[in-house]
Amino acid sequence: MAGATGVLGGAITAELVGRGARPAPAGRDPHRLAAAARAHGTAPTTVFNAYDPASCARAVHTAAAEPGGLDAVVTVFGSVAFGSVEAVGDEVAERLMAVDFPAPAAFFRAALGVMGPGAALGVMGPGSLIAAVTGVVAQRPQPGMADYSASKAALSAWLAAVRRETRTAGVRVLGLRPGHLDTGFTDRPVTGSAPPLPAGTDVNTVVAAMVDAMARNAELLRTTADGSPTIERRAR
Numbered sequence: 001m002a003g004a005t006g007v008l009g010g011a012i013t014a015e016l017v018g019r020g021a022r023p024a025p026a027g028r029d030p031h032r033l034a035a036a037a038r039a040h041g042t043a044p045t046t047v048f049n050a051y052d053p054a055s056c057a058r059a060v061h062t063a064a065a066e067p068g069g070l071d072a073v074v075t076v077f078g079s080v081a082f083g084s085v086e087a088v089g090d091e092v093a094e095r096l097m098a099v100d101f102p103a104p105a106a107f108f109r110a111a112l113g114v115m116g117p118g119a120a121l122g123v124m125g126p127g128s129l130i131a132a133v134t135g136v137v138a139q140r141p142q143p144g145m146a147d148y149s150a151s152k153a154a155l156s157a158w159l160a161a162v163r164r165e166t167r168t169a170g171v172r173v174l175g176l177r178p179g180h181l182d183t184g185f186t187d188r189p190v191t192g193s194a195p196p197l198p199a200g201t202d203v204n205t206v207v208a209a210m211v212d213a214m215a216r217n218a219e220l221l222r223t224t225a226d227g228s229p230t231i232e233r234r235a236r
Contacts, residue, residue, distance in 0.1 A: 001025050002048065002059065002107050003077030005032035007183035008133065011207045012076060013040060019211065024063035024070075027077075050077065050103035057110035064114045072129035072214065073111040075104040080148050080185060082192030092190050093147040100151035104132050105158055112166065129214060131174035132159060136222070138177055144195050160235065163219065174213055175235055178206050179223040201227035 001016070003009035004025030013023045017040045024043035025036045033045035043066050046059035064070040079099040081092050108130045138156035141149030156175055163173035180186075182200030201223055209229030213221040220235040 002056070002073070002075040002104070003027060004036050004045075005029055006076060007185070008181065008203065008207070009076035010036065011203055012074065012210060015207050015211045017041070019215075022068070024059075024066065026059040026063075050099045053102060053106035056103055056106035060107055060110035060114070070111070070114065070128075072131065073107055074129075074131045074214070075107050076133050077103075078133070078152070078185075079190050080145070080188075081190040082144055082148075082186075082194050084144065085146050088147050088191060093150075095190060096147050096151045097154070100148070101154045101158070104155055108132075108159075108162065112162075112171065128170070129172045129174060130159075130162075131176060131214060133176040133178070134159070136177050136179045138175075139222075144192075163235065172217065172219070174218060175220050176210055176213070177220065177222040178210075178229070179227060181206060199227075201229075205229065 001009060001013050001023045004013045004023065005027035013025060013036060016023050022043055023040070024046070025033055026046045026048050027033050028047060028049060030047050033047065037045050043063060046062045048055040048059045050056070060070070060073060079096050081088050081096055111130050132155060134152045134156045137145060137149040138152040141153065159173050159175050166173060178201065180197050180200045181203050183203060186194040186197065206223065206229050209231060210221055213231045216231065218231045218233055220232040221229060222232070223229050
């Protein structure tokens, strides 16, 4: 679980533990990771840096080496910025792209190395899962969030291609596209201020649906106009 120390990642971790899973939290803050491990009795934690793909891969291999192996890799982290494209600028745009696309992809590349054809037996096998939160902007880019939307759309497109690559190997790829959630994420932008947003959907309701989607043969979770989570067997 990459991003387990955030509000959404923490809620997903708690939901998984409540259903009998044993998540292996990964995050950038060792103190918050230690607190998460104490709270949930989870597997050993791993610190990663989104700007260091090797550290992302290392987190996967650490979890895969645990007794019982690794069944799923889920990424729930990212950066956001608000403002016109001129105001955001190239430096921030590059930062968003690095955190929101190549870093999650590094987790998944490492995961496919231990779950794909030719992987070590007993580590990951058919039915294994990779899942990422991309958000509704991956499908409906928003003004004032052009670079953020582009970074999430890039990850969503990458997942769509990987889904087709890995389907015959039995590896599932799940895209999580919730609308606005009350997690405080938009209060911590790299730059700018959030535009007026609709009321956020209840986090616990969406998280329960996310974990339901992980447990089923689903490819997409999205929220409808009224904020209700919907699970789809085939991604659009």
